Amino acid sequence: MKDMTEGAWFRRPWSQSGHGPKVGRIRIHFPSESLFSTGSGYNNYRGVLNLCIVLLVLTTSRVALENLIKYGILIDPVSWVTIFVADPYNWPCVILIACSNIFILASFQLEIWLLKGWVSEPVGRAMHVVNCAAILVFPATVVLTVEPGPAGASYALFVYTCVFLKTVSYIATNHWLRYQYKSSGQRKGGRRKPTKSVGDAGDANGTAQNLANGKLETQLVTYPDNLALKDLYYFMLFPTLCYELNFPRTPRIRKRFLLKRLAEMFMLLQLMLGLIQQWIAPLLHNAIKPFVDMDLPMMVERIMKLAIPNHFIWLIFFYWFFHSNLNVLAEITQFADRTFYRDWWNSESVQYFWSNWNIPVYRWCKRHLYQPLMRRGYSRMFGQICVFATSAFFHEYLVSVPLRMFRWWAFMGMLMQVPFAVFVSKFLTGPYGNMAVWVSLIVGQPFAILMYLHDYYVINHLQLPAGQNITTAGL
Numbered sequence: 175m176k177d178m179t180e181g182a183w184f185r186r187p188w189s190q191s192g193h194g195p196k197v198g199r200i201r202i203h204f205p206s207e208s209l210f211s212t213g214s215g216y217n218n219y220r221g222v223l224n225l226c227i228v229l230l231v232l233t234t235s236r237v238a239l240e241n242l243i244k245y246g247i248l249i250d251p252v253s254w255v256t257i258f259v260a261d262p263y264n265w266p267c268v269i270l271i272a273c274s275n276i277f278i279l280a281s282f283q284l285e286i287w288l289l290k291g292w293v294s295e296p297v298g299r300a301m302h303v304v305n306c307a308a309i310l311v312f313p314a315t316v317v318l319t320v321e322p323g324p325a326g327a328s329y330a331l332f333v334y335t336c337v338f339l340k341t342v343s344y345i346a347t348n349h350w351l352r353y354q355y356k357s358s359g360q361r362k363g364g365r366r367k368p369t370k371s372v373g374d375a376g377d378a379n380g381t382a383q384n385l386a387n388g389k390l391e392t393q394l395v396t397y398p399d400n401l402a403l404k405d406l407y408y409f410m411l412f413p414t415l416c417y418e419l420n421f422p423r424t425p426r427i428r429k430r431f432l433l434k435r436l437a438e439m440f441m442l443l444q445l446m447l448g449l450i451q452q453w454i455a456p457l458l459h460n461a462i463k464p465f466v467d468m469d470l471p472m473m474v475e476r477i478m479k480l481a482i483p484n485h486f487i488w489l490i491f492f493y494w495f496f497h498s499n500l501n502v503l504a505e506i507t508q509f510a511d512r513t514f515y516r517d518w519w520n521s522e523s524v525q526y527f528w529s530n531w532n533i534p535v536y537r538w539c540k541r542h543l544y545q546p547l548m549r550r551g552y553s554r555m556f557g558q559i560c561v562f563a564t565s566a567f568f569h570e571y572l573v574s575v576p577l578r579m580f581r582w583w584a585f586m587g588m589l590m591q592v593p594f595a596v597f598v599s600k601f602l603t604g605p606y607g608n609m610a611v612w613v614s615l616i617v618g619q620p621f622a623i624l625m626y627l628h629d630y631y632v633i634n635h636l637q638l639p640a641g642q643n644i645t646t647a648g649l
Contacts, residue, residue, distance in 0.1 A: 234482075234486075237482075237483075238453075241452060241453060241456070242452075244456075245452070245456050247452070248451050248452045248455065248456070249448045249451050249452050250451065251444065251447070251448075266316065266320045266322045266326075267322050267323075267326035267327060267329065267330040270313055270316050270317075270330045270334075271329075271330050271333050271334075273312070274309070274313075274333060274334055274337050277305055277308060277309045277312075277337065277341065278337065278341065278406065278407075278410060279403075280305045281302065281305055281306075281341050281344060281345060282401070282403065282406050284298055284301055284302055284305070285344075285345070285348050285401055286401060288348075288352060289352060289398050289401060302345050305341070306338060306341055306342060306345075309334055309337055309338040309341060310334065310335075310338055310571070312334075313330055313331055313334045314331070314571070314575045317330070317331065317575050317576060317578070318575065318578055321578065324576040324577055325576075327575065327576035328572060328573075328576040331571065331572055331575055331576060332572060335568055335571070335572065336415070337410070339415045339535075339538055340409065340410060340415055340417065342542060343415060343416050343417040343538060343541070343542060344406065344409065344417045346417075346542055347416075347417045347418060347419075348397070348400075348401070348417075351397035351398075351400075351419070352397065352398075354397070355397050355398065394419070394420045395419050395420055396419065397419065400419050408421075408507065409421075411503070411507050412503075412504075412507055412509045413500040413503045413504050413507075413509060413514065413534065414509070414511065414534055414537075415534045415535065415537065415538040416534075416537050416538055416541055416542075421509060421510075421511070422509070422510035422511050423508050423509065423510050424505075424508045424509070424510045425508075426508070427505055427506065427508060428505060431501075431505060432502060432505045432506070435497075435498045435499075435501045435502045435505065436502060438493075438494070438497075438498040439494065439498045439499060439502060442490055442493065442494040442498065443494060445490060446487055446490050446491060446494065449483065449486070449487050449490075450487065453483045454480070454483055454484065454487065457476070457479055457480050457483065458480070458623075458624075458627055460476070461473075461476035461479075461480065461624055461627065462627065462628070464476055465624055465625075465627070465628035466628060473624075476624060477617065477620050477621050477624060478617075480620040480623070480624065481616050481617055481619075481620045482616075484619055484620045484623065485615065485616045485619070485620075488615070488619065492515075492531075496514045496515045496532070497514070497515075500512075500514045501514075513533050514532075514533050514534065515530065515531055515532065515533055516530035516531075516533065517530065518530040518531035520608065521607075521608060521611045522603065522604055522605070522607035522608045522611075523595065523598055523599050523607050523611070524591055524594055524595035524598050524599070524610075524611060524614075525558075525595055525599070527611050528565075528591070535565070539561045539564065539565070543557075543560060543561055543564060544557045544558075544560070544561055547560060558592065558595075559592055562588055562589060562591055562592050563588075563589065565588050566584065566585040566586075566587075566588030566589050567585065569584040569585065569587075569588050570582060570584045570585040572584075573626065577626065577630055579629055579630065579633055581625065581626065581629045583622045583625045583626055584622060587618060587622050594614065598610045598611070
């Protein structure tokens with residue numbers, strides 16, 4: 175019996191086989207593209223990605239080892255605690271945050287007066303404008319007058335910014351509801367019949383099954399029943415900036431999920447603080463002299479040296495705030511909408527990044543700024559400029575006021591996103607656009623940080639005692 179197994183002709187001489195190999199078996203070359211060519215259709219570069227991860231880990235490890243050898247261990251968790259509790263009887267920022275309730279209650283009372291007709295719409299609108307302006311002016315005045323620490327001042331101003339955005343949404347939404355309520359001729363508000371928030375079970379067995387699965391029946395609130403302090407303060411605690419009558423709610427608090435997020439909050443916060451002490455602080459200290467001397471090559475070198483650790487901490491902060499913190503707040507308040515971010519890391523345009531990395535702010539800007547401008551006939555470009563200008567104002571507000579200096583670096587950085595977005599959308603598409611977004615994030619932030627550091631140092635430390643120069647002066 176002839177050996178017809180695959181490859182048998184390789185193992186026997188042609189003289190014994192009686193014939194040579196078939197022509198089809200001789201041919202080993204076929205038309206094909208190289209794998210790196212776009213025409214090959216090949217897209218599995220998982221091994222290259224693993225190589226990049228290995229190189230990133232090795233490079234970061236080398237930098238960390240170099241940092242330890244050069245500076246030693248600088249991490250001191252106790253120092254962070256002493257910053258916040260050094261004087262427990264004089265906490266202006268804590269008192270300042272507590273005072274925000276004055277403006278919240280003022281907006282609530284104005285809504286009650288407008289509903290009852292005790293004040294006219296123009297007068298009520300003017301009073302709301304004054305109250306909202308005071309929400310931003312009052313804390314800034316206190317910070318500039320009392321001069322608390324920058325960290326506490328930044329947090330207090332962040333709280334007031336959230337209160338401002340929430341108050342604007344609360345006022346605007348109630349204005350729309352009040353107009354519909356009065357236009358429909360309703361005299362008395364009420365509640366709708368119980369409506370299932372999740373599931374469509376129509377009988378008792380279906381309802382019992384929904385309850386067993388954690389699906390509750392809730393009553394939908396209608397205007398003006400929502401004008402209650404409990405409703406307002408629930409909204410102030412929810413991790414959202416846009417007000418509506420009925421928020422999606424979860425049936426219970428998942429304790430295991432909550433504990434995981436709390437553990438992440440604590441661990442990542444300690445990691446960020448430790449990296450700032452060990453990695454960022456020495457780099458900032460060494461970057462002062464090149465920026466004061468305006469040594470351009472050294473300035474570029476310091477920016478590039480700060481870019482990687484700064485971006486690493488920024489990524490940790492993103493996860494810590496938008497995933498851990500907001501999920502903890504949502505779980506405690508049983509707020510069901512957990513879309514706090516989307517896949518901004520896949521952004522191929524600047525617009526996609528800014529509309530997906532911070533969903534609460536994006537929704538507020540779209541609902542209360544961009545769409546109203548579109549309804550009034552303004553162009554999309556004008557609307558985008560207004561959105562970026564508003565964002566630029568608050569970025570500068572949260573940086574310049576706590577540092578008690580106004581240099582507009584954050585403001586200009588945000589406004590420059592508009593021409594940068596046009597450039598990327600016109601000339602860079604696909605992966606090139608994604609790389610442009612990453613470069614702007616990695617390089618732009620350390621540049622702004624070092625510019626603020628330079629100005630802060632010039633204002634607070636440049637007037638040195640006799641015999642001391644800029645190289646021997648510390649921060």
